[in-house]
Amino acid sequence: MLQVIIDRSEFEYEAGELIKLFEAEFAFSGEIPETGRALKLESFEDSGFICCKGSYIQNAAIQQSHTEQIELADTIDSRTLKRESKILTKRCIFELLSRVHGTKPPWGILTGIRPTKIVQELLDSGMTEEDIMHNLEEKYRLSPEKAKMATAIAITERKYIYPPDSGKIALYVSIPFCPTRCIYCSFPSNTLKQWGHLKAEYVRTLIYEIEQTAKIVSRWGKTLESVYIGGGTPTTLSSGELREIITAIRGSFDFSGVKEFTVEAGRVDTIDEDKLMALRELDIDRISINPQTMNDATLKRIGRRHTSSDVEASFKMARNMGFSNINMDIILGLPGEKPSDVEATLERIAELSPESLTVHTMAIKRASNLRGELSEHSLADYEDMESMVDISAEYAKEMGLVPYYMYRQKYMLGNLENVGYAKPGCECIYNMNIMEEQQSIMAVGAGGISKFVYHDENRLERVPNVKDIQHYIARIDEMIKRKEEEVFKNAYTGT
Numbered sequence: 001m002l003q004v005i006i007d008r009s010e011f012e013y014e015a016g017e018l019i020k021l022f023e024a025e026f027a028f029s030g031e032i033p034e035t036g037r038a039l040k041l042e043s044f045e046d047s048g049f050i051c052c053k054g055s056y057i058q059n060a061a062i063q064q065s066h067t068e069q070i071e072l073a074d075t076i077d078s079r080t081l082k083r084e085s086k087i088l089t090k091r092c093i094f095e096l097l098s099r100v101h102g103t104k105p106p107w108g109i110l111t112g113i114r115p116t117k118i119v120q121e122l123l124d125s126g127m128t129e130e131d132i133m134h135n136l137e138e139k140y141r142l143s144p145e146k147a148k149m150a151t152a153i154a155i156t157e158r159k160y161i162y163p164p165d166s167g168k169i170a171l172y173v174s175i176p177f178c179p180t181r182c183i184y185c186s187f188p189s190n191t192l193k194q195w196g197h198l199k200a201e202y203v204r205t206l207i208y209e210i211e212q213t214a215k216i217v218s219r220w221g222k223t224l225e226s227v228y229i230g231g232g233t234p235t236t237l238s239s240g241e242l243r244e245i246i247t248a249i250r251g252s253f254d255f256s257g258v259k260e261f262t263v264e265a266g267r268v269d270t271i272d273e274d275k276l277m278a279l280r281e282l283d284i285d286r287i288s289i290n291p292q293t294m295n296d297a298t299l300k301r302i303g304r305r306h307t308s309s310d311v312e313a314s315f316k317m318a319r320n321m322g323f324s325n326i327n328m329d330i331i332l333g334l335p336g337e338k339p340s341d342v343e344a345t346l347e348r349i350a351e352l353s354p355e356s357l358t359v360h361t362m363a364i365k366r367a368s369n370l371r372g373e374l375s376e377h378s379l380a381d382y383e384d385m386e387s388m389v390d391i392s393a394e395y396a397k398e399m400g401l402v403p404y405y406m407y408r409q410k411y412m413l414g415n416l417e418n419v420g421y422a423k424p425g426c427e428c429i430y431n432m433n434i435m436e437e438q439q440s441i442m443a444v445g446a447g448g449i450s451k452f453v454y455h456d457e458n459r460l461e462r463v464p465n466v467k468d469i470q471h472y473i474a475r476i477d478e479m480i481k482r483k484e485e486e487v488f489k490n491a492y493t494g495t
């Protein structure tokens with residue numbers, strides 16, 4: 001256990017998030033212990049510089065120390081001063097613990113914040129691409145590869161979603177049903193076995209919410225730009241139910257500005273010709289067919305009731321039916337998998353040549369079954385995770401796919417990243433928007449979270465629908481009213 005003594009207690013949370021990358025167990029304390037390990041952080045000003053000195057201590061004796069400093073401009077305001085001091089403290093921790101442990105996490109001191117958000121701000125300030133990469137490496141201690149990737153993604157995002165247009169919004173439709181629950185998943189995924197009896201009523205309620213939400217959007221005067229039906233697994237529904245929902249969306253909203261309509265077909269044990277035909281006939285232009293892995297033993301282990309050949313068969317069926325924008329999701333670090341499994345998976349995916357590939361690194365989510373069964377599984381260590389990330393980047397490149405969006409989240413193995421790769425021109429606008437949080441999203445369905453972006457105030461307001469299907473059905477008018485209130489409160493215009 002590492003005892004951490006920090007004089008700026010207001011930085012404890014962020015310091016802790018960074019220390020977690022190096023130390024399994026630590027605690028904040030007031031004094032240096034007489035025995036054991038400690039990290040002491042002291043902030044001070046010295047001859048026009050703000051400084052942070054870190055000392056790594058063992059049995060009350062300093063083993064190593066490191067000081068970070070930046071020059072203090074005369075004009076610095078108190079908010080900037082606090083922000084810069086926090087960055088300085090994090091840099092000090094990073095450098096000292098990197099030295100102690102002999103490892104440098106590639107995302108440097110960035111734990112919570114999205115790296116592309118920083119790059120967007122720097123691009124807005126007029127900085128050149130080269131200076132931005134330099135800034136990411138120097139100020140935030142990103143590795144050169146990650147600095148390059150974050151910068152490239154931010155530049156692609158600018159082709160589609162920057163500068164943000166507050167007149168446009170996205171629609172998200174949640175279908176929270178799945179055939180069975182995959183062990184790693186924490187998404188709304190009610191199994192049909194348990195909740196199938198509510199499916200028909202859910203679809204009726206959802207269509208009502210779609211119609212009422214369309215009225216709100218029309219009064220609000222916003223233009224719909226993209227639609228995403230996700231979940232769960234939307235293709236758990238019958239082809240008739242899918243038709244009803246999509247027809248309701250097309251019939252209720254003004255589609256003149258819609259550039260993209262995605263349906264997450266997801267698990268191939270829910271896909272058949274009838275459903276794909278329904279999606280084709282209703283002009284769905286982007287679908288996902290997600291292997292997660294092409295290793296049959298892993299598929300079984302994670303509770304997906306399909307094989308890798310089923311994935312190939314479904315993909316080919318969709319291709320033959322004319323789908324020209326197909327995404328595939330994979331997860332790196334699935335229980336029992338090694339880099340060689342990821343390589344084998346990508347080899348087979350490359351043969352299918354999807355238009356986009358979304359590479360997730362395994363996150364051990366609190367609400368997943370895996371969290372409770374951790375002792376029964378072998379999970380990849382940091383080096384294996386890093387090598388899986390590198391392998392996926394190489395394959396994506398060979399497949400002609402370039403990174404276009406990324407995000408990091410808590411509890412991800414190795415604190416690495418999720419990256420969306422796409423053939424140029426096949427980038428998913430909805431995915432970019434949801435990650436950058438620059439466009440308001442109207443969400444319908446159980447577990448859907450509407451997000452209202454207030455550009456002027458640089459803030460986001462979330463309006464979640466309840467997750468529980470029964471509650472959703474019973475409280476639908478309340479869900480609709482909440483969105484309406486958020487839209488029209490304070491004569492909100494969303495600028």
Ligand SMILES: C[S@@+](CC[C@H](N)C(=O)[O-])C[C@H]1O[C@@H](n2cnc3c(N)ncnc32)[C@H](O)[C@@H]1O
Pocket residue numbers: 184185186187230231232233264265266267290292329330331360361362363364365368
């Ligand atoms: C909302 S899920 C729905 C996808 C669809 N139902 C399916 O299973 O194919 C979207 C994606 O998130 C990823 N995912 C889900 N849980 C994850 C976890 N714990 N760690 C990493 N990725 C995860 C999977 O790749 C999945 O395809």
Ligand code: SF4
Pocket residue numbers: 177178179180181182185186187188189231232233266267
């Ligand atoms: S990964 Fe997909 S299919 Fe599996 S439980 Fe989660 S949402 Fe459902």
